[in-house]
Amino acid sequence: MNFFYESYVVDAIRDGRFSLAYSPHPLLTFALFLLVPVLVWWLYRRTTRPLTPRWRLLLISLRSAALIILLLMLLRPVISTWEINPQETYLAVLVDDSESMQIADMAGGQSRSEAVRSVLYGDDGALATLAERYQLRTFGFDKSLRRAGSELELTASGNLSSPDAALQQVADQLGGLPLSGVVLISDGADNSGGDVLARARDFAAREIPIFTVGVGQSDIPTDVGITSVSAASTILDNSVFDVQATLIQRGYAGRQVNLRVMDGDTEVLSRAVLLGADGSSQRVDLELSPERREPILYELLIEPLDQELILQNNRYQFLVDNSERPALNVLYVEGHPRNEFKFIRRAVEGDESLRLASYLQTGPGRFYRQGINSPLELNNGFPTDASELYTYEAVILGDIERDFLSDEQLGLLQDFVAERGGGLLLSGRLNDAFIDTALADLLPVTPERSTTLPAYLQGGITRGTHATGELFRPRLTPSGEFSPLLRLSSDDSENRVQWAALPALQGVYVTGRPKPGATVLAEHPSIQYQGQALPVIATQRYGSGRSMAITTASTWRWQMLMSSEDDSHERIWRQMLRWLSQDALERVTVNFDKPFYNVGDQVTVTARVRNEEFQADNNASLWLQRTNPDGSMSDVAMEWDISEDGVYRSQFTVDQEGVYNTLVDVSSAVGAGIENEKNSAFVVTPSLREFNNAGRDAGLLGRIAESSGGQYYDLSQIDQLVSDIERTPGAYSREVQEDLWDKPWLLALLIALMSADWMARRYRGLS
Structure with a gap:
């Protein structure tokens, strides 16, 4: 304790709490201290034996130092300090009891909780010493506060740390008592979202200092953890889920770990992952195909590595909801029989996630309905009221004439997209008569009247005698290459290969520029209009919904000219229709x-x-x-x-x-x-928040102490805290002056100097 006491004296001198009780005047006192070495030097001008300059300097220094200490003792040095009357005030001791205290990163392989218990409890523990001066109230805290009368009640099992809530409950429970201070022992984790610094300032206003004690290493040297996992069904197949896991590691850069996805005791997926740089997070993409139509709880595991300190964050549970879902309803309206209609219907057949109800005009006044749920569905053609149209999530418009839809129906279609959140797909060309209607507003591209186009761009989609009617292979834009709508494979290189193998399309409808906010996914490889390539597939958001334009009517070639086993055409159309309809608003x-x-x-x-x-x-x-x-x-x-x-x-x-x-x-x-x-x-799920960013946050603990008028300590400095706490000013402490002249260490220093002076004089034979 002497070392800590001497340090306290130095701090007191530095802080201006040191003074001389019998000092006549600061200038006179200063002069007296200067006079001592001058007087000693004058006395050593003549000695009975000759002295070298070094010996003369040594003797002058020893005699001067001894006389200065004597003069200091005569002037009565004192320190202004604070004290409390024993057992008249209370001290609250708060011990972090959350799961992060299980981490074994202390000396000798101890857990944080074990290290805290070893310094607090027992006959020589800090609590026993503090109990001699204070009425102690000891608590454990995680998300709330509770009394902890013995070390057995500290279990390190809380799944959330909230020092803010703990301090608030201390104020509530002990607010009516003379509370001298609070000791907060923690690793500094605060995942409650509360404002603990504001709470500390409240304690400062009441003159109740908070002394914080940090536990654990500031940086965990070896750890691999899972910080988050998200899973969502894909538009490729609603029974396939994209899983994105985020890993973070320290101490294992360049090492390979094995990720396993478990469904109970059954392993459903395994992946080897090469870890990146220390301290960096990396995303791992996985793909799951659940075998049961129900919510399934999976667990992602990382096989432990050697000397890994935290194993709790090697496991992460996540939910994949593979429950049965109603089929998405899509309305397909076509103006005349054509290959595109037939092959789109075939693409959707067998897909339980989509229901395609079609209304095909087969001749003047003759219509054919397919995929309907009841004899009355589409009995009167395209819906004329919202309650009927809004039963669908998406609408496909084929090659229709202007008299196919009334102005009221076009307005209803616009509301369907903008307010109901439905999807609209235009497949092929837009009749010139629709250009000044609400339908043109819905599209992601700007329609152009065929009569205003240059001659070489006219008519390609309806007759193949111009450049626009020639064969072409659509070129995917950067957005299209990585869009889930057009993916044929999850592997980028394989996706490019499969797109290159698709048969050429024939004929393109010429439009103007894409509208602001639209995204072009595919474009014509050679024909340009208005200074840019003709869009072939484009999308955009519109109000609450979305729209898409496909400016060719020949995607059927992707099926007709490929082997019967190839499903590229079906996959692309199913993905586009799911994208159009899956985000439609629900009742x-x-x-x-x-x-x-x-x-x-x-x-x-x-x-x-x-x-x-x-x-x-x-x-x-x-x-x-x-x-x-x-x-x-x-x-x-x-x-x-x-x-x-x-x-x-x-x-x-x-x-x-x-x-x-x-x-x-x-x-x-x-x-x-x-x-x-x-x-x-x-x-x-089991909580992992206590094991992410689990290093000691000395910065937060220091700010809590500073805001309240207390001080921060490491756990190894607990003895210094015990010594300092009663000398810290508070609401229930009083200022006193403590004499230093009679301290044993000062007397010992004086005796040592006088003895050294006497031995040196005897050695040189001086009187």
Whole structure:
């Protein structure tokens, strides 16, 4: 303790808390201290024996130092300090009890929690020393605070660290007591989102200092962890899921690790991954094909590496919802029989995720319906009211004449895309008579009247006597090469090979420039108009929906001229139709406020309800049925959020790990109303937030201490904290003056100097 005490004296002198009680005047005192070495030098001018300059300097220094210390003691040196009356005030000790305290990165392979317990508890522990001066209140904290009367109550099992909440609860529980200070022992993790510095400033306003103690290494030297995993169904196939995992590592740059995806005890996927630079994160793309039509809980595993400190973040659970989904409804309207119509219908056959209802004009006043759900569907042709059109998620328009759609139907189609969020695809050419209508506004390209085009660009898609009617192979743009709409293989090089093998198309409809915000996916390799290549496939967002234009009517050649085993034509069309329709608004949508949860988290379920015209419905009645992982069920009414039209919410806390299934049952009070059900699922996983960025955050702990008027220490400095804490000013401490002249260390220094002076004089034979 002497070393720490001497350090305290030095700090006191530096901070201006040192003074001389009997000093007559600062200038006179300074003169007296200068006079001492002058007087000694004068006395050593003549000696009984001759002295060398070095010996003379040594003797002058020893005698001067001894006399200066004597003079200092006579002037009574004091330090102004603070003290409290023993056992009259309280001290709160808060110990981090979250899962990050399990990390074994302390000396001797101890975990952080074990190291803390070893310095706090026992007869010689810091708590025993502090208990001699204070009424102690010891707590463990993670997301909340609880009393910890013994070390056995510290289990390091909390899945969230919230020093902000812990300090708030200390203020609430001990606010009525004379609280001298708070000792906060933690690795500095704060994943609660609270403002702990604002809380520390509140303590400073009440003159209650917070002393923080940092535990653990600031940088974890060896670790490989999974920080996040996301999974979404692909438009390639709605039973195929793209999985993106993010890894971070330190200490294993250039090493290879094995990733495994487990479905229970069954391995469904394995991938070797080469790790990047230390401290960098890298994304790994995986592809899963679930075998069951239900929500499936997978686990991603990293095989442990040698000397890896944190193994808990080598596992990550994620949910893939492969439940049965209703088929997406697509309406296809065609003005006359043509190859494109026949082959598009064939491409969709057998795809359970798509239902293609078609309305084909076979002759004057003659129409043919296919893929309909009832005899009344499309009985009167293209829908004339929103309730009928809005049952579809996408619309394909083939080669139709202007009288096929009325102005009212075109306006309805525009609302279908902009407000209902549906998709629109124009396949082939746009009749000149549509150029000044709402249909032209919907397209991602600018239509051009055929009569205004140069002669060599006229007529190609309808007759093959011009350059626009010749064979061509569409050229994928950079956007098209990597677009999921046109992918034939997940491998980039293989995708290019398969596109190069497709048969040439014939005939292109000439349009103007793409509209602002549109994306061209494929273009003509040789024909240009208005200074740029003719777009062949282009897309754009429009209001809540999206639109697409394919300016050729010959994609059927991709099937007709390929082997029967090749599915490139089917794949491209299925992907385009899924893209058009899968993001269309639903009458009932259910969302959760997080992608996953941990035990103890609050879940907020939000349901958005629309009526038959897809307007917000504030008059619906909603019930949420929840099935827990253990099979138990509960029902609760969802309440309308008055601040948002058509939005209903429900909240609850989860206390089990596993998959939760929810069913939102909706009935509407508007008119005939709607009745609908929406199934969803979410997962509660083991928490990893305590093991990501798990190094000691000394910066945060230091700012907490500084903001409150306390001080930061490492765990190895716990003895210094015990010594310093009672000398720190607080609301219940008083200022006192502590004498230094009678301190043993000062007397020992004086005796040592006088002894050294006497021995030196005897050695030289001086009197």
